[in-house]
Amino acid sequence: MAGDGAPETEVFDASGLRVAIVAASWHTQVMDGLIQGVQRALADFRATGVVHRVPGTFELPVVASALAQQGYDAVVALGVVIRGGTPHFDYVCNAATDGLVRVGLDHTVAIGFGVLTCDNDAQALDRAGLAHSREDKGYEAASAALLTARTLRELGVRTP
Template sequence: MSGHGSPTDEPVDSRDLRVAVVASSWHDQVMGGLVAGAERALAAYAVEDWTLVPVPGSFELPVVAMAAARGGFDVVVALGVVIRGGTPHFEYVCGAATDGLSRVALDTGVPVGFGLLTCDTEQQALDRAGLEGSAEDKGYEATAAALHTAHTLRGLAPRTTS
């Protein structure tokens, strides 16, 4: 399981951060779990100012994440799921979404939580969705990682002199 060796989560007070959770609309059950996990992380980190932004599918995550990052959000969390089928469509969507989300973070300097599940089967997605009986909670993990990254970046920012 991919969660083996993951860091211990220690929530950091993030009430001053504005967060956009950009979430795909495909696979209701899996997405419901991912979004609920993100909501649990936002509560644990005391985030008060956050917005859920639905998008049609995982391919659309980067363009909306970019708009959120440029629109003043301090953190963007991207949630989606792509399940392998019998055509190369899986590789194209996964590659485009992954590359696009990386570009958003690098081009804007805004942390992007990567909560895009790329699974061979629906069962693998359910096991990672943070649902009752799931082995992992990737919605929570992606949100926590992005919030921690925002705090790390703040610590690296140049000091201003008065």
């Protein structure tokens, strides 16, 4: 399982951090699970976040960039791309990944990478944080973003 070896989640009071969630609209059941996972993490960390929906995973970076420009400390990006019979999967996955990395580096903002890149629907459902899922990638993406935002703040990069 991909989650093997994951570190323990260090929960802290993140109530002073501004968090945005940008979520694709494809694969509703999986996306709803990912968003719920983010919301569970935010509750555990005593943080709140606002959800912005975009048409698909390809559109995540541009909205994440706009949110970073608005001063958010962390942006959690959620999407699902299921492999098909064309190279579309590779193009979308690469564009989303490269774009989100660029947002993080260009704006020095924490990006939670919650983009599932799966071979089939079953893999996506297994990572969506649903009752029958083995993994909760929404929770993990939010936790990573919050921990990174805290580190950036400790380094003096982002201050209230």
